Amino acid sequence: MKKTIIKTARVSLLTALVLSNVSWNSISDVETNPPLLTIKGFTFKDYNRNGKLDLWEDTRLSVDQRIDAIIKEMTNAEKAALLIGTGMPGIEVLTGPVGDSKQGLVPGAAGGTEAFERFGIPATVVADGPAGLRIEPIRENDSKTYYATAFPVGTALASTWNKTLLEEVGKAMGNEVKEYGVDVLLAPALNIHRNPLNGRNFEYYSEDPLISGKTAAAIVNGIQSQGVGTSIKHFAVNNEETNRLTINAHVSERAIRELYLKGFEITVKESQPWTVMSSYNRLNGEYTSARKDLLTQVLREEWGFKGIVMTDWFGGFPGFESIQNGSSSDVVQQMIAGNDLLMPGIPVQKKALIEALESGKLSQEVANANSKRILEYIFRTPTFAKYKYSDKPNLVKNAEVTRNAAAEGMVLLKNEKIALPFADRQKEVSLFGVTSYAWITGGTGSGSVNNKHTVSLLEGLTTAGYKLDKELVDLYKPHAEKVLAADKERRKSKGILALPERLPEMKMEDAFIAKKAASSEIAFVTLGRNSGEGGDRVVDNDFDIAAEEIEMLDKVSKAFHEKGKKVVVILNIGGVIETASWKDKVDAILLAWQPGQEGGHSVADVVSGKINPSGKLTMTFPMKYADTPSAKNFPGIPADNPKEVTYEEGVYVGYRYFNTFNIKPSFEFGFGKSYTTFDYSAVKLSSQTFNNSLTVSVTVKNTGKVAGKEVVQVYLSAPSKSIDKPKEELKAFGKTKALKPGESETLKLTLSPKDLASFLENKSAWIAEAGNYKVLIGDSSENIRQTAEFFVANEIVVEKVKKAFALDTQFTELKP
Structure with missing residues (x-):
């Protein structure tokens, strides 16, 4: 299969830094010794040196009150500087001269936010990535080294199916992020494996959103337990690298919600990441970084996300050529959509934002809301707390964590x-x-x-x-x-x-x-x-x-x-x-x-x-590439330089397709052997009739000669009178402890109303149909060991939502 595709942004932005021979001189941070004011026995820092106590300097006040006072005082130029990142040294290799790019406080970090001395707001630092912290290991005029731990890639971590272990990996990553002076790790990445040829699938977890979401949530909880933030990415429907800055993905609202957003929804609700990174691509005709239905309606109003949204680096630009030509992204639309921070940030965007604020094209109300979220983020960072990082994370302990995680995956x-x-x-x-x-x-x-x-x-x-x-x-x-x-x-x-x-x-x-x-x-x-x-x-x-x-x-x-x-x-x-x-x-x-x-x-x-070994596949290994449901729609059309891609397979991705259409894979989703054998018995449902929730319990016994762990997978086969559905879908999973030969463990796994529901576009609702549901308990998606059934007496409208993601072109979706 010859390939003559023109790649837009076929590059690691961070590689550019290496090639540009930048000097790693740090910018100065907020002055560390502002004058002190003493009032009624309390001491405060006079950041703006005006000799009086301003509201934002009064640490007796709530964070909310202090932030509101800062925003009220900020000029349009200051708001623009807050809403645009501080740039990235070395980007000129890709973009041509774009103006001043400040090197942040941690060499090799991907970027950061601006400092405002008069408000006591320091510059914060964000750095890649999903397999561990990515910073420069060697610095000019410095004999010390700054190496980080390379953890297993995303596919390996997800294949553990072990949430406790994944949280430990997150804690180890978070330790390095914090001790090297970084505030946010630009990870984890959880896009769906729509097609096996995606160049970044190694970073992502699965073809299944439940695995993707549970894996990401565990890692986020681990990282953020260390007092630093994460940025879950790339939100959303970023499932190929070809022409990634310009490609327009045509996808139905059902597929978007059931597959491509579901993992993000799980992660947001179970771990509240500090930040979400919007993706490069267009979705149904509009850049994701400019979609209010995605970034505000769904993310914030439906899911309750509390953090900030930042763009991917140069998100919203149709290729680096446009930057070289002096164009800006549509900063007004990005801000209105709820994309708070534009990264890495270049002067042309700042100029456009100031002009929009001055002319009223961008309202103060929107800019203030975005600014407030960024300040709330800054106030929770280690940098704001003046954490004295050691530059000495526990690399020996973390090496042990990665060794064990790799083996388990x-x-x-x-x-x-x-x-x-x-x-x-x-x-x-x-x-x-x-x-x-x-x-x-x-x-x-x-x-x-x-x-x-x-x-x-x-x-x-x-x-x-x-x-x-x-x-x-x-x-x-x-x-x-x-x-x-x-x-x-x-x-x-x-x-x-x-x-x-x-x-x-x-x-x-x-x-x-x-x-x-x-x-x-x-x-x-x-x-x-x-x-x-x-x-x-x-x-x-x-x-x-x-x-x-x-x-x-x-x-x-x-x-x-x-x-x-x-x-x-x-x-x-x-x-x-x-x-x-x-x-x-x-x-x-x-x-x-x-x-x-x-x-x-x-x-x-x-x-x-x-x-x-106790790892299980989180994706299907097909007999041949042509068996992949998206094979004929990847990477898009025209073939030599794709501009658009149509997700004709709808929700039938991975095992949802192979099982429903009876296509035999080489190795199925959920498959993985052991050096021992396991028996499944005593399957019990908490009720034969579903009412708010239902617990499935199963006993697993090690019937072999060596100790081992087993992954129990619970699939659900739902009635499909109102809408077509995959033959079965993974709805819960659990992993036993290491069971000795002859030892048993009973796992209890819970199903919620939303686990039963499909998204009906004509009703803008998640609906669980009335009827019989079959519970399939297996050690893979094909090898079902035990089954049970329960009944839903009346249709359940689980959640009503506002319509979103209107198609920009009509197409026929695959149906069984």
């Missing part, structure tokens, strides 16, 4: 004849595949992390005491170094538009492989894939296995199987690849994902049996 896709675990340290292991030696920590772009060291598979297995074939290692290491260096040069020559590519495999003769099969007990073969911000993946040699990879698998499998020995494939990938054509050639497949900086140790923990 690994999915055992196949394990014939107990090929795994392989714990024998005396017998030799042959380690094939260039990625075994050029291990992938995570994807590229703003979702990458500047960590100090990545543990490769080679290092992980060696440290765990495995005896690796030395001749193979000595051959592969220089090959891996050579192809990595070549890839680095290729990306350098192509500039910041370059995306990662698959590394070429090493050619090996049959006789050489036969020799390895004779001397080694087992073969581990790693297949690797990487992708990144700013571009989507392709089918040939990326989603599909390359001819040279098939050749390697064929040769290794033939040689080792002839000697009665096993072959294990380890997948070091960020998103879905084709597996159907080759999975029968090998004995075991471990999906290791891109498991962060400790990944090599995590794989060794799992293959040795030290940790029993």
Whole structure:
């Protein structure tokens, strides 16, 4: 599948900083020593040095009163400066000269908000990203280092299905954010996996909104427990990187609400993130950053969101060319929509905003509401509280957190004849595949992390005491170094538009492989894939296995199987690849994902049996790309330079499509094997008739020989008289503790009225139909272990809403 698509913004904005050789000189913060005023025994800071106590300086007053006093005093120019970010050094590489871009207080951070000395308002700092904090690790004239922990990518974290563990990951991320002086982490990212070729799927969690929302909420709760903020992104319907600044997504209101907003709704209601980041794309003809129905009506009025909305970096600009031409985004419409903060902020936007305030085109009422929300955010930051950050987060403890999380997110896709675990340290292991030696920590772009060291598979297995074939290692290491260096040069020559590519495999003769099969007990073969911000993946040699990879698998499998020995494939990938054509050639497949900086140790923990894998897929692995419901509508039309994309598949995304239309996948949603076995019994419903809520309880018993954890998945099959519905939908899940052999645990999972409901556009309401509902309890979306039924006597109108997201073009949605 050749690709001649012109990419708009096919770039990591933060890569631009590296290439621009900016000087990391900090701007001065608010003066630390304003004069003091003493009144009736109380001492206050006189920020504006006027010799009297102004309302905003009076700390006896509520935050609300002080903020209102600041807004009342602010000039139009000050309001504009508050509502526009402070820029981003290095952006000139992309945009051409745009005026003064101030470097914030933390080098490598993505941006921040303005300081106002006379009000005692400091500049705050925001930084990427979803796999951990992204800042510059080395600073000018500074011998100290500022490395952060690279955590597993989003797909790996979500595959744990473990909310407690995810909260621990969030706490570790939050520790680094706070101790490095950052106020908000621009994460987590929870867009739906509409199509497996999306270049940023590695950052996102799932094709299912429940998993996406519960995963994000746990991570947000963890991060924000440390007293710093998050920015859930990209809101909304940002499901491709191709022409991401301009693409117009045509989507029905039902699909928007049931799939593309649902995860955000769960996250907002269960964790109240400090900020939400609006996305780049247009939705039904209008930029999301300018849609009042999205940012005010749904987000704030329906869901009760209390924080600020910021744009993605240059959101609302139709490409970098428009910035180079001196254009501004529609700042008035963005402000009216409820997009409080325009990031990273450039002078042309500030000028447009001041003019709009002066002329009355933007009302003071709107500007004041946006300003108030930003000030409320600033007042809760560590920077405002003058937190003395240490620049010494607990990197040792956090490395342990990421090692455990990566292991728990690994999915055992196949394990014939107990090929795994392989714990024998005396017998030799042959380690094939260039990625075994050029291990992938995570994807590229703003979702990458500047960590100090990545543990490769080679290092992980060696440290765990495995005896690796030395001749193979000595051959592969220089090959891996050579192809990595070549890839680095290729990306350098192509500039910041370059995306990662698959590394070429090493050619090996049959006789050489036969020799390895004779001397080694087992073969581990790693297949690797990487992708990144700013571009989507392709089918040939990326989603599909390359001819040279098939050749390697064929040769290794033939040689080792002839000697009665096993072959294990380890997948070091960020998103879905084709597996159907080759999975029968090998004995075991471990999906290791891109498991962060400790990944090599995590794989060794799992293959040795030290940790029993308990990850489950949060997306479908199709037999072939063409089976994907959105395949014919991705990335859009015209094919060579897409301007629009139509979501004709409606709500039938992922397993909702495969199960409803009886399309057999290679590995289904929710699938994942274990080194032990589990029995499901004693399914009970709290009632046979639904009334406000219903509890499902199930007992899980470990019937195997080793300890392990099981993920229990509750799907619901609802009556579909008033509207077509997927065959079943995930409505609840839970994970057992580590159960010893013979040990049982009873899980209780609750269904709410909204879990029963579908969105009916003709009624602008979430409605649960009357009739029989089937509860399906499984260890995957296909393998249902127990069922039960309950009855809804009368139709339930769960929630009435205002109409939103009117279509800008008519199209026919897929129906069963």
